[in-house]
Amino acid sequence: MIHLTIPFTEEKIRALKVGDAVEISGTIFTGRDVVHKYLHEGGALPSEVNLRDGIIYHCGPVVMKDPTGQWRVTAAGPTTSIREEPYQGQIIKDFGLRGVIGKGGMGDRTLEACKSAGCVYFHAVGGAAQVLAECITSVESVHFLKEFGSPEAIWELTVERFPVVVTMDSHGQSLHREVLATSTAALAKSL
Amino acid sequence: MIALQSSLVELIRKTSAELPDDVHQAILNSLLNEKKGTIAESALKIIDRNIVLAKQKSQPICQDTGSIIFYVSGPVFLDQISFETTARIAVTEATKKGFLRQNSVNSLTGVNDGTNVGPGSPAIHFHQHLAPTIEVRLILKGGGCENVGAQYSLPNEKLKANRDLDGCRKVILDAVLQAQGKGCGPGILGVCIGGDRATGYEFSKQQFLRKIDDRNPIPELDRLEADIVETSNRLGIGPMGFGGETTLLGAKICAANRLPASFFVSISYMCWAYRRQGVTLNPQGEINSWLY
Ligand code: SF4
Numbered sequence: 001m002i003h004l005t006i007p008f009t010e011e012k013i014r015a016l017k018v019g020d021a022v023e024i025s026g027t028i029f030t031g032r033d034v035v036h037k038y039l040h041e042g043g044a045l046p047s048e049v050n051l052r053d054g055i056i057y058h059c060g061p062v063v064m065k066d067p068t069g070q071w072r073v074t075a076a077g078p079t080t081s082i083r084e085e086p087y088q089g090q091i092i093k094d095f096g097l098r099g100v101i102g103k104g105g106m107g108d109r110t111l112e113a114c115k116s117a118g119c120v121y122f123h124a125v126g127g128a129a130q131v132l133a134e135c136i137t138s139v140e141s142v143h144f145l146k147e148f149g150s151p152e153a154i155w156e157l158t159v160e161r162f163p164v165v166v167t168m169d170s171h172g173q174s175l176h177r178e179v180l181a182t183s184t185a186a187l188a189k190s191l
Numbered sequence: 192m193i194a195l196q197s198s199l200v201e202l203i204r205k206t207s208a209e210l211p212d213d214v215h216q217a218i219l220n221s222l223l224n225e226k227k228g229t230i231a232e233s234a235l236k237i238i239d240r241n242i243v244l245a246k247q248k249s250q251p252i253c254q255d256t257g258s259i260i261f262y263v264s265g266p267v268f269l270d271q272i273s274f275e276t277t278a279r280i281a282v283t284e285a286t287k288k289g290f291l292r293q294n295s296v297n298s299l300t301g302v303n304d305g306t307n308v309g310p311g312s313p314a315i316h317f318h319q320h321l322a323p324t325i326e327v328r329l330i331l332k333g334g335g336c337e338n339v340g341a342q343y344s345l346p347n348e349k350l351k352a353n354r355d356l357d358g359c360r361k362v363i364l365d366a367v368l369q370a371q372g373k374g375c376g377p378g379i380l381g382v383c384i385g386g387d388r389a390t391g392y393e394f395s396k397q398q399f400l401r402k403i404d405d406r407n408p409i410p411e412l413d414r415l416e417a418d419i420v421e422t423s424n425r426l427g428i429g430p431m432g433f434g435g436e437t438t439l440l441g442a443k444i445c446a447a448n449r450l451p452a453s454f455f456v457s458i459s460y461m462c463w464a465y466r467r468q469g470v471t472l473n474p475q476g477e478i479n480s481w482l483y
Pocket of ligand 1 (some may be wrong): 077127128143194253254257332462
């Protein structure tokens with residue numbers, strides 16, 4: 001198990017290979033469909049949202065206010081990443097992202113951006129809403145809550161030992177592509 | 192109706208927070224089959240931990256609490272209209288309590304009014320039986336896995352699938368291949384051979400009412416079910432599509448009559464978060480026993 005703390009360095013990210021199990025600690029930002037489209041169309045980020053050397057998490061968390069007025073994340077599994085494929089590569093380059101967390105993997109354009117910019121795709125376990133919520137120790141801030149609504153807002157979350165697997169690395173390797181090729185060949189033999 | 196309402200809220204809570212034992216057991220069995228130290232094994236361990244944690248905390252296993260599908264078997268005199276009204280109130284209450292996410296969107300306006308109640312939601316299927324008791328079964332089916340369901344029309348030239356059981360096998364295995372990495376595997380298939388486009392999907396979903404470890408009383412289908420699971424698990428797709436031994440936890444297949452002109456194979460895919468529960472109710476609407 002590799003343990004990484006945000007902010008990342010290019011060197012640390014380049015050292016990761018497809019199949020590595022990683023635990024991440026530090027501050028991450030959520031962003032899904034609306035955020036990606038907004039950024040891709042040139043939308044600006046509030047100055048507190050610094051994605052450089054950090055992570056964007058494809059997630060629409062369930063967040064509740066506790067009696068003291070503090071935000072608390074009660075469920076926070078990943079959402080399907082491929083919907084952000086039209087935008088992701090550009091956003092990685094423009095904002096200096098070092099990691100994307102999601103599920104299901106992404107396509108060639110994102111893979112190419114990972115290679116040229118030094119970024120990786122981390123796969124979280126889909127559906128593991130409770131385990132992943134337990135790794136979120138606090139909610140630091142929220143942006144665009146009114147404009148985008150809760151699931152689509154940018155939530156700034158502090159995570160501790162958040163478990164993920166590298167499924168696309170910065171050397172052009174994709175576990176998704178590999179498994180598709182081997183399983184397609186295996187099926188051809190079973191018919 | 193107060194007793195019925197609270198029974199249905201409890202049914203929803205338990206379905207959302209607690210995986211049935213047969214499903215949890217199947218996940219634990221598959222964990223033993225995975226090679227130690229692989230990412231497939233660690234994904235299944237996280238899934239297992241998630242199941243235990245959700246039950247402890249009485250919180251949704253997955254944040255997508257899915258389509259709400261009730262199957263009700265009741266005596267001839269069951270008042271379906273008031274049952275449905277009560278079920279809709281129970282769904283709204285369960286949503287307020289956080290057992291269900293605000294998960295139902297108006298398809299024309301995009302508005303989510305936060306109640307989970309609207310045209311088609313919840314779905315309720317009534318069925319009469321000769322006993323005096325009422326049985327209510329509930330399935331919560333997530334969107335990610337619903338998206339990878341597929342319906343094939345045979346013959347299918349590209350897959351070289353003819354109108355026979357071997358053709359059915361080919362298209363079912365193709366659906367497994369296409370679903371990889373999506374729909375949060377390891378999965379469970381519900382399949383209907385035959386029917387029309389609507390009933391085919393309908394019956395495929397009803398297969399999810401069966402327990403994972405039951406056997407099909409029709410020998411050909413029983414063999415096909417075992418074969419699909421075995422063959423799928425040799426493809427190396429694995430949990431989450433990470434590679435590994437466990438691609439499917441189960442396959443449940445039924446057959447319905449078809450028209451001479453049509454031959455559909457309808458496949459519903461259920462994610463590992465296979466939320467299914469059921470209760471028998473007494474005439475007052477109180478829970479007598481749990482069905483799974
Ligand atoms: S497919 Fe199932 S486990 Fe995955 S996110 Fe949807 S409901 Fe949850």
